[in-house]
Amino acid sequence: MTNPIALLGRAATYLLLSLAAFVSIFPFFWMIVGASNTSADIIRGKGSPGVALWDNIVKFFNSFDMVRVLFNSFLLAGLGTALTLLVTSMAGYGFEMFRSRFREKVFGGLLLMLSIPFAALMIPLFVLMAQFKIINTYQAVLLPSIASIFIIFYFRQATKAFPSELRDAARIDGLKEWQIFLFVYIPVMRSTYAAATIIVFMAQWNNYLWPLIVLQTNEMKTLTLVVATLTSGYTPDWGVIMFGAICATFPTLVIFFLLQRRFVEGMLGAVK
Amino acid sequence: MPALVLLGIFMVYPILWSLWMSFQVGRGMNFSFGGLTNIMRLTQDPVFIRALTNNFLFLAIQVPIMLVLALFFANALNDSKLWGRGFFRTAIFLPCVTSLVAYSVIFKSIFGLEGIANQSLLFLHVIENPINWLSDPFWARFVVIAAITWRWTGYNMIFYLAAMQNIDRSMYEAARIDGVPGWARFWYITVPLLKPVILFTSVTSTIGTLQLFDEVNLLTMGGPSDSTMTLSLYIYNLSFRFMPSFGYAATVSYVIVVLVGLLSLIQFMVARDRRA
Numbered sequence: 001m002t003n004p005i006a007l008l009g010r011a012a013t014y015l016l017l018s019l020a021a022f023v024s025i026f027p028f029f030w031m032i033v034g035a036s037n038t039s040a041d042i043i044r045g046k047g048s049p050g051v052a053l054w055d056n057i058v059k060f061f062n063s064f065d066m067v068r069v070l071f072n073s074f075l076l077a078g079l080g081t082a083l084t085l086l087v088t089s090m091a092g093y094g095f096e097m098f099r100s101r102f103r104e105k106v107f108g109g110l111l112l113m114l115s116i117p118f119a120a121l122m123i124p125l126f127v128l129m130a131q132f133k134i135i136n137t138y139q140a141v142l143l144p145s146i147a148s149i150f151i152i153f154y155f156r157q158a159t160k161a162f163p164s165e166l167r168d169a170a171r172i173d174g175l176k177e178w179q180i181f182l183f184v185y186i187p188v189m190r191s192t193y194a195a196a197t198i199i200v201f202m203a204q205w206n207n208y209l210w211p212l213i214v215l216q217t218n219e220m221k222t223l224t225l226v227v228a229t230l231t232s233g234y235t236p237d238w239g240v241i242m243f244g245a246i247c248a249t250f251p252t253l254v255i256f257f258l259l260q261r262r263f264v265e266g267m268l269g270a271v272k
Numbered sequence: 273m274p275a276l277v278l279l280g281i282f283m284v285y286p287i288l289w290s291l292w293m294s295f296q297v298g299r300g301m302n303f304s305f306g307g308l309t310n311i312m313r314l315t316q317d318p319v320f321i322r323a324l325t326n327n328f329l330f331l332a333i334q335v336p337i338m339l340v341l342a343l344f345f346a347n348a349l350n351d352s353k354l355w356g357r358g359f360f361r362t363a364i365f366l367p368c369v370t371s372l373v374a375y376s377v378i379f380k381s382i383f384g385l386e387g388i389a390n391q392s393l394l395f396l397h398v399i400e401n402p403i404n405w406l407s408d409p410f411w412a413r414f415v416v417i418a419a420i421t422w423r424w425t426g427y428n429m430i431f432y433l434a435a436m437q438n439i440d441r442s443m444y445e446a447a448r449i450d451g452v453p454g455w456a457r458f459w460y461i462t463v464p465l466l467k468p469v470i471l472f473t474s475v476t477s478t479i480g481t482l483q484l485f486d487e488v489n490l491l492t493m494g495g496p497s498d499s500t501m502t503l504s505l506y507i508y509n510l511s512f513r514f515m516p517s518f519g520y521a522a523t524v525s526y527v528i529v530v531l532v533g534l535l536s537l538i539q540f541m542v543a544r545d546r547r548a
Contacts, residue, residue, distance in 0.1 A: 006454075014355075017348055017349075017364075021359070023422065024364050024367050028366065028370075030381070034381065117483045117529065119483060119503065119507045119525050120525035120528055120529050122511070123507070124522070206371035206372055213512060224374075225373075227373050228376075238381050241377055242378070245378055246374075248371045248373060249369075252369045255369075256366075256369040
């Protein structure tokens with residue numbers, strides 16, 4: 001059974017996996033240790049916890065109006081997620097539940113648009129926002145991201161599992177379409193919503209390029225923008241930056257560990 | 273249908289607009305029709321050609337490495353006898369929950385001139401002098417590739433792992449009894465059955481690489497001397513960093529649209545051929 005070649009293969013597999021695990025985890029370790037060290041120590045490559053954590057936190061909160069920045073980030077990510085889920089699930093529901101002559105054509109068109117890169121859209125979008133006079137507002141960040149084709153696609157796939165008898169029964173009971181959607185569909189599709197929430201929240205929270213373009217004053221900036229700004233000086237204060245990176249990673253990390261299984265389910269919803 | 277209205281305003285309209293815009297010349301908000309001027313300019317623009325080459329370089333090197341690694345890890349982690357499966361799985365997947373900004377920043381500190389990467393290599397006597405990671409064209413590209421691979425390998429691995437778990441166990445048992453060695457079981461059973469997922473991941477990775485922006489902007493700002501410039505970053509620079517040149521930027525952005533379309537088409541055709 002255990003010939004030397006198989007044994008060697010096994011050892012190599014473990015070695016590679018351990019190496020990969022180390023490489024994956026090391027930057028997290030580096031970030032956490034870094035947040036407790038002074039900039040000079042980080043640059044010297046000190047790999048053990050230091051005593052500068054409090055200083056870094058204070059400096060971080062003094063460098064920007066952090067309460068406002070955190071508020072912006074949570075507001076945009078939270079509101080963005082709620083609106084996206086509402087709009088995309090309605091679209092997904094609509095595509096699956098109502099028949100019309102153009103349904104498949106429109107849907108096919110949407111899927112084609114999925115492959116259009118954001119870079120191709122950002123200039124016209126920016127000009128559009130300028131014409132609406134909403135540059136540097138929350139609306140400008142939110143509006144283009146709400147109708148995510150990817151999530152519409154996800155909801156349509158999931159709606160296939162929604163029993164249409166339930167809808168028919170509700171119609172016979174005299175419920176209006178929006179009541180069916182609100183009081184029948186949403187409760188039944190709870191777990192689909194949960195999985196989608198994670199994906200959408202992460203995307204909104206981590207969004208960088210578009211906010212970078214439309215948010216122009218400091219009091220509108222989000223956490224990702226602020227962390228990015230901190231590095232651009234001539235002498236970046238790495239301890240402060242590391243603490244900022246922790247703040248930027250923390251919410252998504254928490255979600256990941258709380259909802260690990262849902263998270264993976266959510267991602268896979270797209271391939272099935 | 274609010275979704276369709278939103279998409280109409282924020283997707284369809286901009287697409288058509290940028291197509292129209294790509295034929296305009298001028299600076300700032302003054303436009304005039306320029307016909308094919310912008311397309312002519314593309315062929316003589318060294319920065320554009322550099323960015324295009326870099327995008328393809330990243331595509332050709334990083335995507336295969338990442339997908340092979342992901343496939344390998346998924347296969348290893350799919351073995352129920354493997355010790356510490358849960359730990360390895362979580363560890364390798366962990367990078368993909370970080371924000372692009374946070375990890376770019378961390379990588380920047382690790383690969384500083386006196387950063388931990390150089391310190392360790394000096395300590396281990398792998399190198400004599402510190403490498404100027406982010407200011408050397410070759411190593412700057414290396415860091416960008418390493419960073420993207422770090423972030424996305426686990427993401428792709430999850431897709432493979434899920435697909436592998438849907439493969440009927442008895443096929444492997446039968447092959448094992450027939451004396452088919454491990455690598456052949458992998459190559460002749462796993463890989464063919466995973467083809468649709470491999471196609472999906474290669475299409476999404478291709479699109480992702482062609483849109484590469486956050487990492488290069490934060491790690492190197494496209495430098496040194498445009499050696500890590502990408503098309504998306506160039507579009508951003510053309511529109512928002514220097515004197516705005518929206519028309520030309522729109523032309524460059526259509527290059528990405530065309531490329532994404534072509535490459536996806538090629539990948540679909542290759543997949544179909546193999547299936548037949």
